[in-house]
């Protein structure tokens with residue numbers, strides 16, 4: 001064992017044992033962030049904060065939620081909403097948070113795409129980020145099962161049926177996932193387990209991984225400039241705050257993050273108190289009924305674009321298209337053949353690609369909720385095909401891109 | 405300059421802590437027993453059919469409630485032991501009514517009618533027919549639940565004058 | 580700074596368009612639009628939506644109702660005639676042909692006058708479920724009324740009596756129980772089709788609550804009778820307030836056929852006051868946290884406004900000498 005001197009303060013005592021000062025340096029005071037960034041770089045911390053809010057509100061919901069098909073619905077809609085002190089508050093926070101976390105994830109993703117933050121050394125940041133997207137999707141879906149309303153039940157039915165693989169007829173797999181022929185008690189119990197234990201654990205692990213992947217490459221900046229971190233850090237430490245190109249994560253970068261969070265929280269709690277119903281589908285206030293499908297069923301808004309990619313095609317191609325859409329974003333760092341790390345507006349054809357992709361996903365999202373009839377079906381089909389065309393075009397246009 | 409920085413950081417930190425306290429108060433409320441649990445804290449028991457020296461067990465707030473109608477001899481004994489305060493008088497009869505949980509650590513004592521006494525098997529505590537403690541470790545006799553007399557009935561959970569008197573003179577602790 | 584605002588503008592614009600597309604726009608496309616008719620019951624909608632062979636009969640029916648409405652009713656005479664109604668509409672009434680006759684204690688207050696006239700004249704026509712009685716109104720559970728009270732003046736008298744004497748102050752819960760409660764339970768309000776759920780006690784030795792079991796059986800039998808009569812069990816309305824929009828509920832209550840063609844639910848004939856009382860009750864059981872939200876909302880938002888201002892000042896102090 002190493003030799004230990006008597007410590008003169010708690011700080012010193014901890015430093016001797018867990019290297020507190022080194023830890024602080026690595027994670028805060030000497031974790032350098034480029035100065036040339038905008039508020040979009042605060043979205044990562046906004047996501048972390050939202051995850052924290054979901055965790056805390058979830059803990060309090062868990063105190064009275066009852067994962068039984070007979071009691072789940074009333075334990076949420078009666079016990080938590082009527083009887084538990086501030087139960088309604090936790091529920092509305094959790095519902096609004098689950099919706100907003102996806103809004104911020106999408107903003108965060110498209111920020112990364114716009115500024116080319118997934119390239120050259122930052123591939124793992126992107127991949128770990130996509131992993132978080134997939135895990136959050138699973139978390140959101142499993143959570144949606146819990147109130148055991150009509151939408152829970154029928155979303156459960158439809159989504160688990162995807163795993164039959166179309167004409168592969170892997171019905172055994174579907175039954176295995178459900179633990180029953182239809183979504184029933186076994187199904188609810190296991191999705192409850194996923195939602196409150198396994199998925200959150202995996203998400204926490206993935207967040208740590210995501211943060212880890214950021215430490216060496218550092219975050220990107222508005223111009224995609226390669227910053228000389230050593231030189232800038234030296235200037236900063238000498239007190240040349242204006243000359244240095246970087247700022248420490250804490251407190252300087254954090255102070256801006258916190259301000260952005262403040263603005264975000266105003267919006268967040270405005271929604272919680274005055275407009276929460278957008279995050280809670282009315283149809284899910286009818287209790288689950290395995291003998292009657294609601295007239296309109298659709299997933300929550302953040303799944304609509306990929307759902308719409310599934311819908312216009314016959315079963316088998318639809319499933320393939322859907323599977324493709326789920327994973328294609330993972331490959332972005334490799335499909336983008338251009339070496340340029342720069343904002344999209346400096347990258348010619350890619351600039352058009354960026355806005356076209358964004359617009360296309362917006363159109364897919366709209367169509368995903370509308371009844372699949374007439375003109376809506378046609379628009380949906382065109383948008384779905386456009387989605388694939390854009391991905392096929394990506395390596396070509398980026399290959400042709402001029403080197404900056 | 406840097407003192408202004410520190411000041412603003414601390415002001416923000418302090419204000420956030422204030423919000424944190426608010427959130428903790430909401431969390432505390434969430435942790436409280438539900439209104440329906442509290443409302444269910446009333447039970448009516450009818451003493452009409454009770455027989456002398458036969459222990460009746462009822463339930464109130466999930467806890468066992470002992471009711472023991474006293475025989476003449478038991479009343480005499482209680483008088484001698486100056487424990488009449490522990491009994492409830494309805495019409496001409498006297499009743500021992502108590503929460504059937506040992507005041508030591510909460511086991512349920514068993515009644516031995518032949519000896520007119522209770523024995524708690526957990527750590528050997530004993531009580532007499534008025535549920536007064538006669539052998540340690542229990543620190544005191546069994547507690548009396550809040551009650552109100554209503555004819556020959558007792559409403560448990562409500563505080564009648566007889567109960568308030570017991571509380572005031574220290575015959576029982578509040579449950 | 581300017582650049583950040585521009586970016587914020589773009590992000591906000593996209594978010595709002597996204598919201599518009601998946602909420603207001605999508606819902607406007609998903610739901611059939613139905614005009615309300617301000618709780619006026621003159622048969623306009625019924626005649627419009629009726630099949631050709633029924634149009635004439637409906638026109639005739641509602642014009643007769645209009646004639647009766649013009650008569651001056653005599654409440655005292657009506658009281659005597661009302662005795663016929665009270666034979667079925669009484670406390671502890673038994674299920675008759677599928678449904679238990681509801682209490683009429685506040686009928687004058689919560690139901691529309693025209694509707695009451697129409698109902699006494701022909702219950703199936705008035706409630707717009709005549710399609711369920713192809714063999715004539717007599718097969719309706721209240722069908723026999725037409726053989727008891729049929730003279731226009733008698734009808735006018737009974738309605739005058741209801742409007743005069745059965746029109747006292749009504750609570751929102753009473754309105755729900757009388758207008759909806761015979762078919763729809765509201766378990767969050769502790770109501771079954773048989774009314775208030777009684778308090779019972781279980782046997783301490785067995786844990787069995789025989790009174791509750793007996794009551795549950797009675798409710799189950801009532802529900803089965805209802806389901807046999809109506810084709811399905813009318814849903815519990817505890818949180819229908821959250822499950823349907825207010826516009827849907829209003830137009831549906833006015834004329835169920837307008838929203839759900841062929842439904843077995845009869846029109847209840849609530850007037851505006853009755854409807855508002857019923858909605859008040861549905862809001863109480865379906866959205867009980869509304870008052871608590873209104874209390875806490877301004878405090879929480881105020882906190883975050885101040886928080887954001889302080890955070891801004893902190894950020895300014897940190898970033899002041901960076902450029």
Ligand code: HEM
Nearest residue numbers: 041042043044045047048109112117129130132133219220
């Ligand atoms: C709960 C989920 C997530 C959390 C908590 C999170 C957190 C963070 C944080 C704190 C940062 C650094 C600050 C910033 O640039 O915003 C960051 C950066 C980044 N994240 Fe995430 N993230 C999440 C999900 C995602 C997803 C879904 C993606 C995309 C697939 C992603 C891709 C990135 C990229 C590319 C960067 C680097 C940005 C740059 O270098 O400029 N993250 N993330």
Ligand code: FES
Nearest residue numbers: 506508509524529
């Ligand atoms: S619990 Fe009864 S003697 Fe210890």
